[in-house]
Amino acid sequence: MNKTFLTFFILLLSVNAQTLDFPSINLNDVPFKITIKNYPDSLKSVSVNILQNEKNIQSILFDKSSLEKEVTVNLNGNFQISSNEIKNLNGEFRVIPGWLSIIPPLLAILLALLLRQVIVALTAGIVIGAFFIYDFNFFIALLRFVDTIMIDTLVNRENSMIIVFTLLFGGVIGIISKNGGTVGISNLVTKLAKTAKSGMLSSWLMGLFIFFDDYANTLIIGNMMRPITDRLRISREKLAYLVDSTSAPVASIFIISSWIGFELGLIATGLRSVNSDINSYELLLQTIPYRFYPIAALFFVFLVAYTQRDFGPMYKAEVRARTTGKLFDNKSIESNLDDDSLFNNSDKAKWYNGAVPILVILFGTIAGLIYTGILNLTNKGITDFGLREIIINSDSFLALMWAGFAASVTAVIMSIGQKILSLNEAINAWTKGVQSMLFACIILAFAWAISDVTEILKTADYLISILSDSLDPRLLPVLVFLVCAAVSFSTGTSWGTMAIVMPIVIPLSFKMAELHGLNFSTDPTILAGVVSSVLAGSVFGDHCSPIADTTILSSMASHCNHIDHVKTQLPYAIVVGVVCMILGDLATAYGLPTYIAIPLIFFALYLIIRFFGKKVSEAVV
Known part of the structure; x- marks a missing residue:
């Protein structure tokens, strides 16, 4: 009996014991917070001392009205914390140079x-x-x-749910590529191509339809449209541009694509690192209107195709093709992509075999968001809510995972039911699709890990301490766009760039917002602009880079010399990128609404192609 009472008494004391909450690692001359938990009612104030080598460096006074204090230490090394009033109130931390x-x-x-x-x-x-x-x-x-x-x-x-969804989505792509569904979608569009103009517009339209994966987009459109564009005397350089400009830009802005799990994972990690209650899926949706480069790149492709105007090296390539029938500059590379597994069962190609599983993901995700949102609100005792509240309280990761599983099952059943694939063939196709996503999942895991490391080391805190006095937070979107564009161009990977930069800029944005009195919960413009700049800048650099996988695939699928493709595409990409930075990133950061900025960007691009572009038909005469 005595032992039981003693155990209960010790547990009671431990529950109400006073503790200090503070980071184990801090930076020299960068503020951090110390918090007292379970403050004792019997004491008016508590003095906490910071010691180094038993020497008192500074003392902090706490009381009932002030349980959290911001502290700055300008020495490096190991430190101890102790209190005169409460003997068990102690701990240790380290301070390292901020740089x-x-x-x-x-x-x-x-x-x-x-x-x-x-x-x-x-x-x-x-x-x-x-x-x-x-x-x-x-x-x-x-x-x-x-x-x-x-x-x-x-x-x-x-993190685990995002990886599962990404793998499931890869499996869906593997099946609909194997059963001819992707080819069936493409065949619907190719019937429209009768002239050079309609041929280019058909390529553009196909790019919008095959939105679910940038690799599938590139390989399918390049190989499917090449015989048609050759017949219409459209240069291989132009075809490669059409293919490349409707791959990553399309996949990156559609809410159902192989990119969404990756993007959502990075955003969620960044928000989690600053303990934000902002819904990551809602923020992802908010960034879409701010992704000026992908949106403008797609519009510019339409302008070039519709007006049949070109400038720079692309104009010369088009004149050559139209006047001489010489589709490439005798340097086209060979490709065996026609034999790729993406084009199996083309004789049984049916558009609905590709469309239905994708629609299952789309509507399954929406249904999952609504279901989890209503469930969470009901569990909180909230009965009066609208669609916005439902989305904010939804579990997007769970919804995506359910939808990915449902789409995988749907694709398998449709393929077997029509006797296009056997069970073994369907499972093998699904497995190959999953394997194609493994590298993305590995990058994701490492990106999450470096995010955790930068959070522990307070990288964002240090950056804000040296930038806060000199950098206007409204400049962050355009600066982030430039940084991501440079990294993506140099590395050739948009996903790698996002993985490296996103964990830094989200905490940095929150810190700068706090210092400048901004509230992202009520005004998410800067945060949405910064996150979208990471995504858009990465796509821009990847789009321009000669070492980017999608750039190389575009050249191969179009049978175009790779350097010719890069030289002809680069001026177009740079023009679009500069216009987007000025009229998009900068203008919206200073208050211009996106519904005005996007039409302004479109109008500026129209003026550029109208006054600087030349009609290829004029050259023929």
Whole structure:
């Protein structure tokens, strides 16, 4: 009986024991917060001392009205915390130079530029971050990289669901590519191509239809449209431009594509790092109108096709093709993409075999969002709500995972039911599709890990401490766009760029907003602009880069010399990018609504193609 009472008494004391909450690692001369939990009613004030080598560096006074204090330490090393009034109120933390906190992401970016290997770059950034976190012990840092940092990343529930959805979506793409569904969708559009103008517009329209994956978009359109554009004397350079400009730009802005899980995962991680209650899916939707480059790139393709005007190297290529019938400059590369598994069962191609599974994902996600939103609101006791409240309280990760599974089952049943594929063939196609997404999932995991490292090292806090006095937060969107464009162009990977930059800029945006009195919950313009600039800038750099996979695939699928493709496309991409930065990123950050900015961008691009572009038909005469 006495033992039971004593145990109960100890547990009661432990529940109400006073504790200090503070970061274990802090930066020199960068503020951090110390909080007292379970403040004792018997004390009017509590003094907390920060010690180094038993020498009192500073004292902080707490009372009932002030349980959280912001502290700045301008020395490096190990520190102890103790209290005169409460003996068990103690702890330890380390302070390191602030500039060390930016080394992990900077090293990742630098190595990505030099080695063009994103996984190696991210690994180096994570390990060097762990080296700083674990008291500059390289051996311990390597162990913690494997058994703590990566494991914590993978066991996170939201992270796991995003990976599952990404793999499921890859499986769906694998099946509808194998059963002829993607070819069936393309065949609907190719019937419209009768003239050079309609041929280019058909390519553009096909790019909009095949929105679910940039690789599938590139390979399908290039190979399906090439015989048609050859017959219509459209240059291979123009075809490659049409293909490339309707791949990543389309997939990146559609809410149902192979990109969404990746984008959502990065955004959710960034929001989680600042303990924000903003719904990641809602923020993702809010960024779409701010993704000026992908939107404008698609419109510019339409302008070029509809007006039949070109400028720069593209004009010369089109004149050559129309006047001489010479579709390429005798340097076209061979390709065996016609034999790719994407074009199997083309004789049984039916558009609904591709459309129905994609529609299942689309409507399944919507249904899942509504269901989880209503369920969560009901569990909170809220009965009066609208669609906005439902979406905000929904579980987008769960909805996506359910929809991906339903689409996989649908695609398998449709393929087997029509006897297009056997069960083994359907499962093999699904497996190959899943395998195609493994690299993306690996990048995601490493991106989450470096995000955790930069959060522990307070990279955003350090950046804000040196930028807050000199940088207007409204300049962040355009600066982020430029940084992402440079990194993506140099590395050739938009996903790798997003993985490196997103974990830094979301916390940075929140810190700068806090200092300048901005509230992202009521006015998300800057946050949406910054996040969209990461996504749009990465697409822009990838679109221009000669080492980008989609750029290379566009050249191969179009049977166009790769350097010719890059030279002819680059002027168009740069023009669109500059217009978007000025009339999009800058203008909206200073208050211009997107519904005005986007038409202004469209009008500016029309003026450019109208007054600087020349009609190819004029050259023929």
